[in-house]
Amino acid sequence: MADMRFRIWFGDRAASADELARVEQIEVTQEMDAFWEAHVRMALCLDERGTWQHWPGDTATPFSRVRVELDLGNGRFVPLIDGPLAGVDAGLDAQPGRSTATMVVRDDSAFLDRDEEAEKPFENKSDSEVAATLFERFSQVIGETRIPPTQGTPATTTRRGTVLTFLRRLARHNDRHAYVLPAEQQGGKSIGCFLPDPGDPGDAADLPALVMIGIERNLADAEITEDPRGPERTRARVLRVNDQGVTSFETSAQDLGLMRDLPAQPADLTPRRLLHPADNHREDPSAAVTGQARRRGYVYTLRSRVVPGCYGAVLTPYRKVRVDAGATPYSGDYLITRVVHRITPSLYTQELEAKTDSTSTVSGAAVAEALGGGLSVSVSASVGIF
Numbered sequence: 001m002a003d004m005r006f007r008i009w010f011g012d013r014a015a016s017a018d019e020l021a022r023v024e025q026i027e028v029t030q031e032m033d034a035f036w037e038a039h040v041r042m043a044l045c046l047d048e049r050g051t052w053q054h055w056p057g058d059t060a061t062p063f064s065r066v067r068v069e070l071d072l073g074n075g076r077f078v079p080l081i082d083g084p085l086a087g088v089d090a091g092l093d094a095q096p097g098r099s100t101a102t103m104v105v106r107d108d109s110a111f112l113d114r115d116e117e118a119e120k121p122f123e124n125k126s127d128s129e130v131a132a133t134l135f136e137r138f139s140q141v142i143g144e145t146r147i148p149p150t151q152g153t154p155a156t157t158t159r160r161g162t163v164l165t166f167l168r169r170l171a172r173h174n175d176r177h178a179y180v181l182p183a184e185q186q187g188g189k190s191i192g193c194f195l196p197d198p199g200d201p202g203d204a205a206d207l208p209a210l211v212m213i214g215i216e217r218n219l220a221d222a223e224i225t226e227d228p229r230g231p232e233r234t235r236a237r238v239l240r241v242n243d244q245g246v247t248s249f250e251t252s253a254q255d256l257g258l259m260r261d262l263p264a265q266p267a268d269l270t271p272r273r274l275l276h277p278a279d280n281h282r283e284d285p286s287a288a289v290t291g292q293a294r295r296r297g298y299v300y301t302l303r304s305r306v307v308p309g310c311y312g313a314v315l316t317p318y319r320k321v322r323v324d325a326g327a328t329p330y331s332g333d334y335l336i337t338r339v340v341h342r343i344t345p346s347l348y349t350q351e352l353e354a355k356t357d358s359t360s361t362v363s364g365a366a367v368a369e370a371l372g373g374g375l376s377v378s379v380s381a382s383v384g385i386f
Helices: 017-021 108-113 129-136 163-173 201-206 286-297
Strands: 005-010 023-031 037-041 065-071 078-091 100-106 122-125 141-148 155-157 178-179 190-195 220-227 233-239 246-252 273-274 301-307 319-325 332-343 348-356
Touching: 005 017, 005 023, 017 023, 023 078, 037 065, 037 078, 065 100, 108 163, 122 129, 129 141, 129 155, 129 163, 129 190, 163 178, 163 190, 163 286, 201 319, 220 319, 233 286, 246 286
Parallel strands: 141 190, 233 273
Antiparallel strands: 005 065, 023 037, 023 332, 037 100, 065 078, 078 100, 122 155, 178 190, 220 301, 233 246, 301 348, 319 332, 332 348
């Protein structure tokens, strides 16, 4: 694999070679349903008069734009984050070479989370139309939206709190996520998203597989845990105002379509639980019930890290990836929920968390042996792979 490169943009200006040489580490945390945040740590030093040199606050004002891009060696820079400077943290020391300044950068959803207010109702608008209206208010940073139409009858909706808090609540009621992605090209505006989890198994085809064993191994220190509460069959009953009738709905992750062959629990052992009261306030509870059932259905969580230099793609949340764990039930597609990118002048690493709602059929031995002298796999009582 060719050498990794990174670059930083301060507004429309690319960081100089001198500025890049002072970067000790960049850590970008990308997580579903949370702010994406970068910490860019740069070295400081004192001149002969005792004045700190190269303090980022001298050139980067609050909420000025910072963009971090990464090229794994294929000539294509991938944006990791693009958004406002949220602050500068100082790590000062009297000893030479130990002082640093860390720039804290957040994605453009930070602009949606500043002002709290109670807004007059959105009347006779679908939730997707409300989401589009709110994203359009931030056209200075959001230039494109990805908002498929939502199902259900348009309702009257009142916003209270910040726009981001309201959008995430609205997304939760519709089995979706509200988030902002960086623009593909420098100088472009971010992308506002109001999207469900990717459902087509083919969505994982655009990322290389993560392999735990064998000569093509690119994944290390993998741990897979199972939620002891298991999945659930979610149900709700709502009294209709117009005719005093009752609308009821129930579903489970198995009804919605599993990512693998086998459910986490047999249908007769799946507990039945009620939709949370905070989400059970609409005449048609089907979308909220579906959302809770899907969230509770992701009972398997993978935590691992990519072997440096052995994986040719940049992982990001809201995407699926294939994980090959040998002849174990844990091989199959996973939905990426969290990625931590760490960049130094000499090394790039990725740590990830991902989840799935089911297991794969295993033929033959329950434990796979390493292929070609690779890593051996065993399954402990706590379902850890090491």
